[in-house]
Amino acid sequence: MELTAGLVWLLVASALVLFMTPGLAFFYGGMTRAKSALNMMMMSFVAIGTVAIVWVLWGASMATSNEDNFFQIFANPFSHFGLHNFSEPADLLSVGYAATFAIITVALISGAVADRAKFSAWVLFTPIWVTLVYAPMAFMVWGGGLFSEDGWFGQTFAPVIDFAGGTVVHINAGVAGLILVLIIGNRKGFGKDPNHRPHNVPFVMLGAAILWFGWFGFNAGAAGTVEQAGLIWINTLVAPAAAMLGWLAVERFRDGHPTSLGAASGVVAGLVAITPACANVSPLGAIALGVVAGIASALAVGLKFKFGYDDSLDVVGVHLVSGVVGTVAIGFLATPTQGTAGLFYGGGSTQLVAQVLAAVFAMVFTAVVTFIIAYPIHKFMGFRVSQEQEAVGVDLSLHAETAYEFGVGGHGGSFQPLHDLITGKKQGSDTASGSDTTTDAGKESVGA
Structure with missing residues (x-):
């Protein structure tokens, strides 16, 4: 088979997305205390090992559309077990590209339980979670399941727009992180110990830069045309830029000074928000979305102190909050040039209702199944160190x-x-x- 330009781009995009996981390791590793940095980075790296194996054995099969599925929630895990009937290069590249999304979604969760999670429990949790939570969500949204054009939800309301993972990746990871935090508890001295501050902010900045670089593959890897790829590229540039400025503005007026940690976190918040909407909003819409996401996440990260849950590295405040912002904003900002118009472009409220309900479903589904997975691990094995x-x-x-x-x-x-x-x-x-x-x-x- 000839290696076409599309396959070459998919190959490059897959490598970019895989590179995001080491970038996340730097981002998270710098945000922890010095005595937890390697463990934090290891939690990201081991996700590559466990999830990659699961995805090749049965994960890709569960997320692939076919007639043999369980109530439009997940496909038969044995239909393509071990990729035994995936022989075409395009099929294998698609599986590899999808695997990198599953890997970084799992890695994102780890930041919520930094400094205190048992590594052995984390290694056990990751393959189970990607099997029972991530693969079904990927199938429901992208694989022809519940939220697709042919699914019950898509036909009843409207197909959910999630181009690169607002529900599947970021809401999913944010809710899972929150459930783990509630199960294993807070770090000793949470909210009082000044030593819980990031130990290496340059690592955080480096990690954010790598994430931004890789995100161009994350968002644009599935682009169907050159025009669509161009729009996605620009949106992936301006949304995080606007979110960074929004976050820094909040810090300046609230705290009296902008910070480098805030700049890095704002970039990630904007990247999260534009992920589901990157192919469906205009560059101006992307800027507006980025500003809202940056402000919303900057305000949300402080809620953990108000409500008393120790989300160590702000997975909830950044990924869940900005994931919801990006997913819901499509109902307002989607342009008619991409086929579906949002409320601000005369499309009515149908798409907005679909986006809101999908976000709510993702939060409930992930919360329930993550609890079912994590609580027994914590009860019988222990998810927390002494x-x-x-x-x-x-x-x-x-x-x-x-x-x-x-x-x-x-x-x-x-x-x-x-x-x-x-x-x-x-x-x-x-x-x-x-x-x-x-x-x-x-x-x-x-x-x-």
């Missing part, structure tokens, strides 16, 4: 590693045991330097 492990840091206690080495806490790849750090026992003589390493120094090296 207080001692949390105090020392999950990098050292779960992975025997530290992100930063200052000459204490280990030598030659061998780290001081957790028990020694807690009890105050000395590690022993360092033969290379002829000096002893004490527990207090060790604690200082990983306690930032």
Whole structure:
């Protein structure tokens, strides 16, 4: 089969989207404390391992349209098990592209439970969640299921517009993160401990830049025409730019100063909001959408302190809130040139009602199924580390590693045991330097 321009672009777009997950690792890793940075990045990286395998074995089959499906919610997981009848290059590239979406959706959830989640529980949670939550949502919206043109919802109300993942990716991940937070509880000292602040803001900025770069593949990878790709590209440029300015404006008037963390978070909020609408709004609509998303998410991130839930890295405030903003805004801002007009373009309220109901359904479905998955894991396995492990840091206690080495806490790849750090026992003589390493120094090296 000849490698056409469309297939080449899909190949490139898939690589861009996969690159977003390491970008997310930098974004999240910089936002955590120094003693949790590696664990946070590992939670993103391991999502590539677990989700990629699931997607090839049965996930792609569950999200693929066919006549054999369960009440338009998910397709037969065995119809394409192991991709045994996907032989065409176009089919395989489509599966790979879809897999990168599933990967980063799962990785997004991890930011909500930073600093305190058991890595083993997370590894178990990820393949189950992508099977029971993500794959069904992908099928319902993109695979010919409930919300598609041929689905019951689509025929009763209107087909849901979600070009690149407002419901499937961002509302999905935001709600899942909230449920995990409510199940495993808050970090010790939440809202009081100043050491919960980001430890490496340059990493956050770098991660946001990588995410923005990869998002052009995320949004435009499925473009059907050059004209559509051009519109998506411009919208993916201006919406996050406007959201960044909106977020910074909120900080300036509310806090008295704009921050680099706010700029990075605003960019991500705008990217989230434009994701479902990128092919259906004008550039002016994208700017308006970005401003609203940036302001809304900047205000929403403070709600966790008001309501008392410890969403560590603001997955709820950014991804759920801006995901809802982008999904619902299509009902107002969709242009008639793309086939469906929103309320502001004379299209009536039909599409708006469909978008609102789809967002509500996604939140309820994800909340219920995520709870069914996560609660038994927490009950019988434990989804949270011990207080001692949390105090020392999950990098050292779960992975025997530290992100930063200052000459204490280990030598030659061998780290001081957790028990020694807690009890105050000395590690022993360092033969290379002829000096002893004490527990207090060790604690200082990983306690930032």
